[in-house]
Amino acid sequence: MTPRLAAVTGATGFLGGRLVPALIGAGWRVRVLCRRDPDPAFWEGAAPQIVRGDLDDAAALDRLCEGAEVVIHGAGLIKAMDLAGFLAVNEAGSARVAAAARTAGARLLAISSLAAREPALSDYAASKAAGEAAARAAFGEALSVLRPPAIYGPGDRETLALFRLAATSSLLPLPGDPAARLALAHVDDVCAEVLRLAEAPTPGTWAVGGERPQGYAWREVFQTAAAVFGRRIDFVPVGPTVLRAAGALSAFGGRLTGQPAIFGPGKVRELLHTDWSVSPAEQAPGAAPARFDLAAGFAATVAWYRAAGWL
Numbered sequence: 450m451t452p453r454l455a456a457v458t459g460a461t462g463f464l465g466g467r468l469v470p471a472l473i474g475a476g477w478r479v480r481v482l483c484r485r486d487p488d489p490a491f492w493e494g495a496a497p498q499i500v501r502g503d504l505d506d507a508a509a510l511d512r513l514c515e516g517a518e519v520v521i522h523g524a525g526l527i528k529a530m531d532l533a534g535f536l537a538v539n540e541a542g543s544a545r546v547a548a549a550a551r552t553a554g555a556r557l558l559a560i561s562s563l564a565a566r567e568p569a570l571s572d573y574a575a576s577k578a579a580g581e582a583a584a585r586a587a588f589g590e591a592l593s594v595l596r597p598p599a600i601y602g603p604g605d606r607e608t609l610a611l612f613r614l615a616a617t618s619s620l621l622p623l624p625g626d627p628a629a630r631l632a633l634a635h636v637d638d639v640c641a642e643v644l645r646l647a648e649a650p651t652p653g654t655w656a657v658g659g660e661r662p663q664g665y666a667w668r669e670v671f672q673t674a675a676a677v678f679g680r681r682i683d684f685v686p687v688g689p690t691v692l693r694a695a696g697a698l699s700a701f702g703g704r705l706t707g708q709p710a711i712f713g714p715g716k717v718r719e720l721l722h723t724d725w726s727v728s729p730a731e732q733a734p735g736a737a738p739a740r741f742d743l744a745a746g747f748a749a750t751v752a753w754y755r756a757a758g759w760l
Contacts, residue, residue, distance in 0.1 A: 452478045455647060456513045456555065458504065458546060459523030460497065461487050464560065464597075464636060466604050468523070470495040471640045472647070482513045482524070504542030507549070514546075514553035519647045522546045523560040525580065527573065527607075528709040535576035543580035547587035556591070558646050559584045563598045563632070563656055563725060570722055571715025581654065593646055594654040595733075598725060602636030602746065603753035607711070612751055612760060615674040615682070623667055623684040624692055629723040630664030632657075635741035635749075642737045651733050658727035660739035660746075673743045677751045692717045 455472050459465045460481035470493045472479050479497035486499060502509020504524060514520050522543060529535040543559060550557040561577050564570070568578035585592050601608045614621060634657050642657050665673075668684065675682045696717035703710035741749065754760040 452476055453518045454478045454480060454516055456517035456520045456550075457481045457497070457523065458513070458521070459525065459560070461491065462523065463605050463607075464600065464639060465523050466491055467602070467636045468521070468640050468643060469497055471637070471644060473497065475644055475648075477647070480513060480517065482509060504538060504545055507545060510545055510549035511552065514549045514555055517550075517553060517555040519556045519558060520546065520550040520553070521558045521560065521643060521647060522550075522584070525560075525577070528711045529572065529576075530703070530709045532572040532575060534709070535572050536579060539573075539576035540579040540583045544583040544587045547584040547592070551588050556593070556650055557584065557588050558593045558595060558643065560643065561594050561596045561654075563596045563727070564719060565596060566656075567719075567722060570718040573715060574719065591650075591652050593650065593652055595643060595646060596654065596656040596731075597639045598632035598634055598657060598659060598727060600634055600636050600639055602750050603757075605636065605750070608750075609754065609759060611671075611674055612677075612747075612754060615671065615680065616678045616760065619680065619682050621671050621675070621682050621684055622687045623671070624687045625667060625689075625721050626723050627666065627668070629667060629721075629725075631667065631670065631725045632659050632662055632664045632727045633670070633743060633746075634659035634739065635746040638737070638739045638741055641740070642733070645735070645737045646733065649735070653733070655733035655736070656727045656731040657736075658732055658739075660742040662727040662729070662732065664724075664726035665743060670743070673747055676744065677747050689717075689721055692720060 455477045460469050473495045481497045482500050500513045526538045564574035565577035568575040696714045699710045700713035
């Protein structure tokens with residue numbers, strides 16, 4: 450019997466790099482959309498079928514989705530110069546993928562972000578909310594949307610800076626409100642929920658909560674990171690004024706170089722938001738339990754970074 454086919458966008462990103470081998474390991478055939486062939490080692494020896502193209506290429510999207518049982522749309526921008534740049538990919542791209550999936554008769558699982566819950570905070574958050582709406586408009590109410598929180602784990606370059614700082618410094622910045630709570634999820638726990646939703650159609654908008662959906666305080670996050678290296682640390686509180694100035698300076702530098710910066714005013718507003726927890730009502734019925742608590746997940750991530758020569 451021929452294995453079922455899952456079509457994937459965003460397969461060369463951080464989440465996609467773990468998702469493709471997880472899908473193949475679970476018995477799926479996988480077809481991915483790529484502008485170019487990645488290093489064969491990227492997918493840990495997995496060998497998906499590759500369709501050359503991008504989210505602007507309607508013909509490539511049709512080839513990607515043809516014969517698929519489920520289309521998992523994970524592609525998107527995490528940095529852009531302005532809202533229009535985000536919307537060109539995160540909204541318009543989602544609409545095109547949804548239309549292709551509907552034409553092919555496939556189910557659609559759109560990977561969004563918990564940031565979409567607060568679209569007024571940043572251009573990124575607004576674009577993710579717009580992408581969800583565009584996908585639903587093109588595909589219909591059978592759409593499944595998954596909103597991960599902040600994701601960390603093997604292959605993630607965004608949280609690498611945190612671990613480098615925890616490994617070398619005894620004094621760490623403590624941003625935002627001490628009462629703020631941040632849900633975190635290991636990338637493999639997010640993949641497990643993606644696989645579950647690929648197997649069990651569950652229309653609706655759902656979030657991943659990680660091992661502690663109610664979230665962590667920033668102090669606990671940094672202390673856990675330092676503990677992986679056997680270090681004790683002290684903190685320097687960083688208030689909103691300093692964070693906003695740093696975000697504005699980073700954005701200005703991005704405009705000068707023509708390279709968009711992830712850390713800008715919008716990201717500062719996200720950072721200062723006090724509630725990135727995940728409520729029970731936001732989690733899909735029968736959600737996959739998390740395998741990694743924060744200590745185990747951070748330890749596994751650092752082990753991967755060291756093996757890869759990143760630390």
